[in-house]
Amino acid sequence: MSVPDVSVIVGAYEAMPYLVRCLESVEAQTLPADRMEVIAVDDGSTDGSGEYLEKFAAQTDLAVRVVRQPNSGGPSGPRNVGLGLARGRYVFFLDADDHLGEEALERMVAMADRHGTDVVLGRIKGIDRTAPKSMFQDGNLARTDVFSSNIKYTLSAQKLFRRALVERHGLRFDESLTTGEDALFTLDAYLRADGVSVVADYTCYYLVGRDDGKHATKRGSYTRRFDSARALMRLIEERVPAGPRRDTLMVRPFVITILPQFGPSFLALGEEVARHKMELAKPLMDAYWTRGVAARLKVHQRLRLHLVAKDRADLLVDVLAFLKAKKTPQTVLERRGRRAYLAYPHFRSASAGIPDSVYAPSEAETDAIAGFRPPRRRPGLGAARRMALKVWRTRKRDLAAS
Template structure:
């Protein structure tokens, strides 16, 4: 009879071909196959995963136990089956069927558990074409504190657990939950653990993103209403668990902070993106009630300063501001503004003041800059270019854009301010051929840009017409005279990027003076009395 040290539990549902590498990584463990057992629960696979497991079990004998069952809808039930009826190891490690272990993973995790008397051991994880939690793996820890460390930011099940610890406290996975069923499981395991350790100096587990999108946690396709419902159920379940099992105070605030920072902020984003306004309103109301019940000043103070006003806005029913923040739509406005304070760039949240959190923060760089030309016209001998420029989620306060024209051949530069409305982000540029190009024009082409001068940086974008068909004038020819000098400006759009360019020519002759006088006389003769 075998007495393994570690039972590796693998729930399997249509996991080929990833399952092959998963099993190989377990069989290759340096701890030795005599100290492990593999329990693979085939949860109604239809892609040959079950047949593959049966062949392995036949070849390796009692090293591999295969259990077949009807599809349960999630990994929780297969894991419970393995834990309740088949696991015989001193420790159990829950491994997903598309991930794989580093060769020394189980040896190092078991060594840490025995050296420190740990009921739970976290091993460093690495993402393969996907993200992976990192903040809790900065150093090895023999005894990590649940209420001050970052271990609660890793509450997935891929860890080493002492089997007796799980069975003694009746810790099991909730059944019928497709996503995040391991959060309440790991929460209870953490809460009741005598000690928790971290192995951070070795890549223990590789989390793999499947090409077919089959990872339960990375599946896409639901609309935002469905995503909201799933995330809501997850968040409510966890904050109520915390409320029930952890007494008020800094410890609970620390754990709550994790859920507001991850699921809470994501929930607000999903709600803001729901298209149905009635459904959106209903979810906003439910979220406000949840925040009123469970959001505390202690957990709020731990949040990133940029997230504090967003949660406070939801608690204060400032839903339009949040929708504007996430949707970036013009009809919702913007919830942040750029400003300069003491020579440094800051962002200030709008309409969320006096909510009990700071509203102005230092900023390295603003959100994405966007510039669009919407009109080109010739009026009173001058060229007028209008459009919008600004930042996706920032209103600009006290910062004014300017136009920059750069000659392609000589590099000569013309800079002039633009009229600008920070509320609408609308700009207007007036170009006078004589005044602006008299000293620059020698027969060159100028490309036009709009730029913002910010502390320590200059952001510049070309003036571009995304849809030329909407312009009443795509090419403009303009000539102005001053005594013996004339400057001609030929405006056109480059191909294929549709950027605004000016071809400028300056000429000097007596003929220009005559033409200038004749034009002046004609204007006086036709001027209405």
């Protein structure tokens, strides 16, 4: 039996009627049917999803294997079952709510084969949902990595992965997580991959918003969000040495997972839940909040997380009320415009004691500040040149004194 190019893994739970469009998009692929296989796992559905999968398998020309199992409680179980059965050179995880562009698999396989990369991202379009965009703005990328591009901002599982990479490192989805499990898998794959490619000139994946509110990403309490952030931060800590590269990756869980827990909606929480969120955040702030991470954030992001790290919910609510009212902070320029601050609440308040550096705008923010003049920087000198210059100046001073 020949090895297919792609194993399409579809995990389905209460997926009707979206499952119909999902499977139609696989059947419509320009990649020939004999170069694909579908592994569909029904995770204990009660809405007819399992029966539809069996009907589809009986009627299509595609090689389809259907597995029906009791509900596992999350998407990780079905995906791991699919991985265990996959035979393709590549695997693609397709959510049963979503669907593919007709040329998606053909284009992504061609990109991986042409450039020898282990992971391929295809452009995503949201249907009644927002979709990540920044990683596609620079056009097609033949070969990149998680440090030199924005691919860290799309850690969903809907990518093409070289199966040899997955099996060589024993990559599987963490079944203890019910949200953020795909971020853990995908980031680990990025870090281990021999290159990542990006297909930006064709919409490969349609991310569909369900009108019944049952989409997996909308389920789960805030405690599970902290669980997923903790797992991702631990992975980054284990796989990337401390320094700028680690800080670059840590921005992602701080901004995408933790920061939303301390947005304006925090103001409406009861005292018990608000306190619990602060308690859940504290060990993560203590372990992973660094100057390098803080420097990469906008002022309002940095300020909120600084207050969380200092356990100052009393000050945080003032900042959140300011943001909720959509107020604009005053710009404070000093040193003839070479130093700037954005005066969000408690700027230079003696009782608050927040360092001025927390209010210093990021590079992106300074671009919009009228009258700001970036500090002049002297060209860098190597250590040897600096030492030689110091010796020369000392000798010149001694000669002048003699």
